[in-house]
């Protein structure tokens with residue numbers, strides 16, 4: 001009797017995959033370590049190995065057909081009955097696998113988003129769009145700016161030959177060579193300081209952190225060296241540098257790899273801080289950040305990397321730092337968010353519409369400088385505000401917005417501002433606890449209902 | 457790659473030798489099973505397998521004494537099994553269940569056992585190294601004659617905090633054995649591309665720390681070097697650096713397409729230097745153990761791993777209330 005080989009999950013965020021190529025055919029004998037197939041995941045093409053010997057009885061999926069779900073059977077291999085192949089587990093275990101998959105999947109399904117508006121500066125009529133992932137948009141932004149300005153270079157761990165741990169710098173080494181796309185050793189404090197020094201001396205570095213969790217090793221240089229030197233030098237010495245990389249939780253990577261640093265960096269005078277949600281904004285804001293004469297902390301999100309948006313096809317599309325964007329106009333409550341929080345917020349806004357609550361949705365995009373006017377104007381209209389972010393609740397961006405609204409719109413508020421945040425605990429690994437720890441769509445809906453004194 | 461396989465009959469007893477074999481095999485089979493469970497979506501997030509490097513941790517644990525401590529990074533499953541942590545609890549942590557060593561809150565990269573003096577399980581590259589020195593400091597402070605095995609990778613060896621630690625450890629003669637697991641790659645960066653000099657064991661010289669290079673694919677060589685290093689530290693003449701030349705067969709983590717090295721390179725190490733095969737071949741050659749004895753070990757290891765796998769799937773998810781526990785004492 002043969003054992004079923006299932007399509008493996010080959011990354012923390014993979015839900016479906018495609019057999020790019022079979023390396024075996026029916027009847028072949030395979031040994032441990034032989035490649036069975038190449039599998040295309042959300043990030044890369046990976047080799048999939050046999051882990052014990054046997055004979056390929058049947059291939060159940062043809063190469064290059066439609067993507068299939070993780071855990072679908074892809075082949076049958078016969079071998080010793082007690083072999084440790086990647087086998088189909090007994091049915092009760094099968095059920096366990098299925099429920100876990102479903103639960104994690106439900107967290108990640110992107111909602112339908114309303115049509116995105118572009119910066120006001122752009123005359124929409126003549127613009128065509130292409131669908132691009134967030135990841136591709138970042139790549140294009142860097143490529144365009146490197147093309148435009150010789151002084152711009154990229155450095156970080158695995159950015160060159162590996163093309164980025166999350167494949168953001170795909171093709172850049174090939175296009176610009178190793179002088180301008182530089183792999184560093186694992187030495188964040190060192191290469192960040194080196195980047196800041198190069199910035200003082202007139203270069204325009206883009207420093208990639210594999211994730212912002214590792215920037216904690218380097219935070220002294222981001223804050224003390226990059227953030228404060230213009231002031232300390234009486235305005236003589238600026239540092240035109242961009243620190244970028246994924247920020248916040250990915251999926252199941254636990255406490256040390258899941259932190260959201262938006263509020264941390266926003267605390268610091270001398271730094272600018274950006275966290276885009278859409279691919280178009282990612283592109284336009286990154287281009288502006290690279291040109292900005294100040295240090296900019298550019299926060300991305302791993303879960304958004306693979307998400308597609310319409311990006312305008314313009315030779316030089318930029319989005320100004322410090323301007324929020326209204327995604328959806330509404331009259332009853334203002335929902336303010338940024339980055340991945342926008343994904344939950346737009347989904348909540350849609351459900352609220354079903355309840356008869358008209359939400360105005362604001363994407364801050366830039367956290368420092370913060371577009372206070374847009375938020376205040378909106379709240380003067382809706383008289384209610386809910387803020388949404390993934391970070392910890394204490395000293396959050398939402399806390400700061402609440403303060404601003406008390407100062408500038410106190411007389412217009414009909415309810416206290418409510419902050420929806422991640423929970424006040426380190427990120428747990430267990431699937432059920434992680435889900436509870438993250439800010440969720442139902443929490444946003446509950447908060448919006450509460451500030452609207454909504455009753456069935 | 458150093459090739460200094462111990463070729464003469466060792467002084468270890470047959471029982472000790474077979475224990476080395478079965479512990480390495482346990483790690484190998486456990487990791488293969490982890491890979492499968494990951495593929496099925498039962499393990500999530502990052503999962504770094506130790507396959508290929510088994511001799512390092514098994515060889516050192518064989519000479520560790522009661523009360524010795526150990527600390528490592530995120531590629532930690534092997535270290536936990538080798539220091540005697542229950543495979544059921546390790547696997548259940550991988551699946552994020554209540555029966556795991558951290559009640560499901562830590563996952564693959566973050567497990568601990570106070571009972572077994574296993575101090576983790578750390579996700580930030582290099583951060584475990586000063587922690588290891590601190591644990592050794594506590595032993596010295598309290599007059600214990602124990603050592604701390606502080607493991608880190610070839611990539612981690614470029615973090616600045618390691619050299620800050622070397623200086624203090626040497627200045628204060630801390631009883632710490634720095635074990636560099638040089639598997640020759642830090643993610644996709646080969647040692648040539650990340651280190652200005654290739655011999656990591658020489659990096660202690662500027663701080664007056666002695667070190668040596670060891671064939672990390674040969675469990676007997678590892679034990680021998682480990683014993684010497686630990687003895688030096690126990691006598692108050694530490695620290696000491698052991699650079700273990702080893703190799704990881706799998707990708708950096710489960711999501712690494714590993715295009716930075718050839719398949720041939722991997723297969724060649726597997727065929728010629730596999731720590732488990734090479735020990736078995738030697739024991740057969742020396743007529744210390746028979747084929748039948750190895751088969752018996754294989755069977756019992758497989759059984760243990762299957763039990764762990766079952767336990768890890770049957771153990772329930774942690775209670776929702778656990779979200780808010782363990783933040784403070």
Ligand SMILES: Cc1ncc(C[n+]2csc(CCOP(=O)(O)OP(=O)(O)O)c2C)c(N)n1
Pocket residue numbers: 157186188210214217531579580581582608609610611612613637639641642643708
């Ligand atoms: C401070 C920090 N930077 C980057 C990372 C991402 N990262 C995780 S493992 C790794 C490679 C480490 O290589 P090495 O020290 O050789 O250990 P190995 O994985 O080979 O066991 C990197 C860059 C991290 N976890 N922490």
Ligand SMILES: [Mg+2]
Pocket residue numbers: 609610611637638639640641642643
């Ligand atoms: Mg390494």
